[in-house]
Amino acid sequence: MVEAWSDLCDRTMLEAMQDTFEPRLSQRVRQAILLRLPPDEQRRLAAQRGMAVFMSIRGQKAFRRSWVRTVNAIWQAAQDDSTGLTYVSKRLTLGGLYASVFLYWLSRGSDSAGFEAFVDRRLADVLRIGRLKARFGVATAKPETVAG
Incomplete structure (x- = not known):
């Protein structure tokens, strides 16, 4: 259920x-995350109860399936059309970013301004990491395509 x-x-x-x-991928990802995690107290309470089910021994496989589907849905909503290694690396990066954002939302999501600022900082961190990789010659996608 x-x-x-x-x-x-x-x-x-x-x-x-x-x-x-929105022309920028990072802003479309931001918008998708904010739509997926609205400042609705009832939704947050339901998500907290759902996480209790997901974290049970019997719910962990369902949790992994749901998490992967949500990350893919965010990229689909952001109209990302990457393929190959970029496809995989973007989803892994977003999976980690979404984890921190989701936990923040569960604990403090009723403060919509604070939540939006947190999402913005996480997206900026991903862009910053992409730029550092590019500076040091680490093979990766362009920084703007990593997080948007």
Whole structure:
């Protein structure tokens, strides 16, 4: 049941993002995250209860499936069309970013301004890491394409 609810939240976010014309990928990712994790107290309480189910021994596989689907849905909502290693690295990067954002949202998501600022800082961190890699010659995608 919790996995189906998570999927419904993903589809709702995808629907809301259909008419997005933001040119920057990072801003589309930001918008998708903010739509996926709204400042709605009822949604946060439901997510907290759902996480209790996901973290049980029987729920961990469902949690992994839901997490991967959500990360993929965010990239789909952001209209990312990467392939190959870039596809994988972007999803891994977003998976980590989304973990920190999700935990912040669970604990302090009712403060929408604080939450948005936290999301912005996490996205800026990813861009900064991409720029550092490029500076030191580490093979990677362009910084703007890593987080958007």
